[in-house]
Amino acid sequence: DAKTTQPTSMDCAEGRAANLPCNHSTISGNEYVYWYRQIHSQGPQYIIHGLKNNETNEMASLIITEDRKSSTLILPHATLRDTAVYYCIVRPSPYNTDKLIFGTGTRLQVFP
Amino acid sequence: EAGVTQFPSHSVIEKGQTVTLRCDPISGHDNLYWYRRVMGKEIKFLLHFVKESKQDESGMPNNRFLAERTGGTYSTLKVQPAELEDSGVYFCASRETGVPDTQYFGPGTRLTVL
Numbered sequence: 001d002a003k004t005t006q007p008t009s010m011d012c013a014e015g016r017a018a019n020l021p022c023n024h025s026t027i028s029g030n031e032y033v034y035w036y037r038q039i040h041s042q043g044p045q046y047i048i049h050g051l052k053n054n055e056t057n058e059m060a061s062l063i064i065t066e067d068r069k070s071s072t073l074i075l076p077h078a079t080l081r082d083t084a085v086y087y088c089i090v091r092p093s094p095y096n097t098d099k100l101i102f103g104t105g106t107r108l109q110v111f112p
Numbered sequence: 113e114a115g116v117t118q119f120p121s122h123s124v125i126e127k128g129q130t131v132t133l134r135c136d137p138i139s140g141h142d143n144l145y146w147y148r149r150v151m152g153k154e155i156k157f158l159l160h161f162v163k164e165s166k167q168d169e170s171g172m173p174n175n176r177f178l179a180e181r182t183g184g185t186y187s188t189l190k191v192q193p194a195e196l197e198d199s200g201v202y203f204c205a206s207r208e209t210g211v212p213d214t215q216y217f218g219p220g221t222r223l224t225v226l
Contacts (some may be wrong), residue, residue: 004148043205043217043218044203044217045217046214046215048217049214093212097143097209098155098160099149099160099168100215101157102143102147102156104154
């Protein structure tokens with residue numbers, strides 16, 4: 001799996017958009033970008049994934065650059081409940097059942 | 113539909129004792145995974161079952177850890193004897209084969225070895 005690089009930590013004011021970057025310069029053509037988060041005292045939670053087009057769901061938006069070497073997870077209106085560690089993971093097809101490889105992630109702190 | 117459940121939520125044991133963690137996957141999910149996060153470290157993969165067979169056990173740290181999934185339903189992870197460095201949060205996840213989906217995680221078991 002391709003390696004990802006994320007900032008160690010970020011802050012965001014409640015109600016503002018949180019933009020979490022991820023670099024994955026060695027991503028291959030058939031690999032997807034996945035985002036998960038772990039809220040304290042809970043298990044990791046899937047957020048969103050994409051191949052090359054921008055994606056949006058009820059939780060977040062995912063913007064992938066045209067060269068696919070980086071992406072940004074956007075939480076449009078961050079709340080205190082979004083405080084968590086966010087993981088960007090590059091993986092094969094959504095049909096793939098292999099293990100997840102978590103990096104260090106970005107610790108997002110949403111403040112009032 | 114019930115999610116992945118884990119029992120117990122917390123366990124505190126003495127060094128040298130035995131502890132057994134249990135995971136009940138989402139009904140119908142043939143893939144079951146164990147991960148753990150030790151203090152200050154990343155979440156690490158331990159083991160992957162497909163039904164009752166071990167598909168990948170490359171993350172198991174040593175032979176003090178024994179995972180089973182008899183009948184391909186729930187799974188247990190036994191640590192015997194427990195050591196101080198085994199302290200951490202143990203997560204279980206499950207997913208279905210053959211559909212474009214992701215892994216669903218349980219809330220974890222926090223293990224403290226004193």
